[in-house]
Amino acid sequence: MVGIFFGIITRQAIGRGTFTSLKDLIAAIETYIDGWNERCQPFVRTKTADQILEKATSGQDHRRSRETRRPAPV
Secondary structure (H helix, E strand, O other), X not given: OHHHHHHHHHHHHHOXXXXXXXXXXXXXXXXXXXXXXXXXXXXXXXXXHHHHHHHHHHHHHHHHHHHHOOOOOO
16 A cells, blocks of 8 residues: 555656755655645555455466466477
8 A cells, every 4th residue: 555655646746846856855745745634535445355366366377377388498
């Protein structure tokens, strides 16, 4: 979840900005975080843990079956 939040900050607060100093960059991030905290809402998961695990597991099975079909190196 931390990575998601940093991605949001990058896109919405600092991605298009031009900062002439580290102090300006920090001020922009702090201003964004203050606004975020005023209107914050929890992240909503759209899939259950079982759905995520099923997809992760089926992806591994797919990779294994693909690896067994590769021709031997010459």
